[in-house]
Amino acid sequence: MSTLFNNIASLVSNTDAHFANPALIVEEGKIAWIGEASAAPAADARVDLQNKTVIPGFVDSHAHLMFAGDRAEEFSARMQGQAYSAGGIKTTVAATREASDAQLEANLSRLVAEMHASGITTFETKSGYGLDVETESRSLAIAAKHTSETTFLGAHVVPQEFKDKSDEYVELVKNQMLTAAAPHAKWIDVFCDRGAFNVDQAREILQAGIKAGLAPRIHANQLENIGAIQLAVELDCASADHCTHLTHQDIDALANSNTVATLLPGAEFSTRSRYPDARKLIDAGVTVALATDCNPGSSYTTSMAFCIALAVREMHVSPAEALWSATMGGAKALRRDDIGHLSVGARADFAVIDAPSYIHLAYRPGVNLISDTYIAGRAITK
Structure with missing residues (x-):
């Protein structure tokens, strides 16, 4: 018909x-x-x-929808001057581990309904709030019922039980956890930044994922520049996400690669952090995507229109550039040519x-x- x-x-x-x-x-x-x-x-x-x-329907190429609980009090504290760090993730990890499959799926379904109502037609979502073999695997199994764009993010942060033993946790992620998660995932991701994983650890994990048949993407340079952009280009990651702290060499590397710079202005808004220089990236010929980064700690929004407004106001892109980045840019960050x-x-x-x-x-x-x-x-x- x-x-x-x-x-x-x-x-x-x-x-x-x-x-x-x-x-x-x-x-x-x-x-x-x-x-x-x-x-x-x-x-x-x-x-x-x-x-x-x-x-075109918005393509949200970076979201963290598999979680339980919220971090409203953390947000309130930040708005009163407390600095943002990745440490708050541990609060969500505890709640997510305790949640049942039904509770996790109900929360996911609620957020997906919000996305659809705001014009998002394709979304990616990550694990990363389980940080143990069982919870990472079941989170991805639930997510895979709702989207084909699922990402294994066992390397979000080092969980409390591996404090001061990050190398042991890396071994867990790239072996037992990856084996359990891979059947339900398309992508593998690592938070390569201060307070998370260094470049060598990120490389190990991403290469293990590639060997297991997953395609790489990376959280890069949100809090500081530790070399994650160069790693993204080296491994042909589909996207390097956040991209707040960049050198001229980083921008040149992105411009001459297949890696999309995915910008997440909701995170800067919610953490009172510096916005990425989208104008400089676009002018250099870098492919830029916009995504919501929906998560309970640093960007609790499902509104792509809000992210577009932030990009226009705070990152000095035109309305046309922002719309393209939230549609075609997102499709390119997922390496899709049928959408956007x-x-x-x-x-x-x-x-x-x-x-x-x-x-x-x-x-x-x-x-x-x-x-x-x-x-x-x-x-x-x-």
Whole structure:
């Protein structure tokens, strides 16, 4: 069955095509035709989008949705001057280990519903709040029921029981934990930064994951520069995420690689930290993605529109660049070519904005303008 979507105020396709009066046809979950409404072929059904704006569905390429509990008190303390460090992760680890599968899945489902309501059509999620073999494995098994973009992050931080024994924990991660997690994961990730894992440890873990058939990505240079960007490029990581502290050599390396710089402005907002220099990255030719980094400690948001507004206001990118980074950029960070754009053959993932243009995503911060979200041509929200 084919469905024509018309009466569209404006449409962003992330291609070179531009239409004065756009329309599109969806068939079998994919875009079968896109062009001027006056030239639309016949379709079995019709959806009037009431003069609203259509954009590709947001692609959230970095999120941490497998957790229990919250850290509201930690956030409050930070807002009163306490410095951010990765230590608060341990609080979430304790709650996650104690949670049942049903509790973890209920929390995941709640957050996914929020994502869909905010126009996110594809999301990645990581483990990393179990930090033991059983909880990492079951977290990923639950996540895999909801997304194909699952990431093993056993190397988030060193858990309390391995304090001062980080090398022993690295051995656990790259052996028993990886073996248990790999059947449920597509990606492997390491938090390579101060207070987490050094470059040599990160290399060991990522190479073990690659050998096990997982593709690498990395948390890089959020708190300081310890060489994680260079490691990301060395191992052809799909993305280096955070990228707050960069040298000219780091930027050059990214610009001449296949590694996407994924920026997470919600984390800077929630930790009162310095924002990455997105302008410098884009001007150097680096591929940039925007993601929510949804997690209970340092970026508890599922709103990509909020992250777009932050990127425009605080990282000096244009509304068009921010939207591209939150759609096509995210797709590139997941090495996907079937999403992030609206063209014939692409998956029919798109969001409908109740506004005359996409600029309103940044122009009206804090307002959810998404009226409908379509995944494979099917309305998820109404």
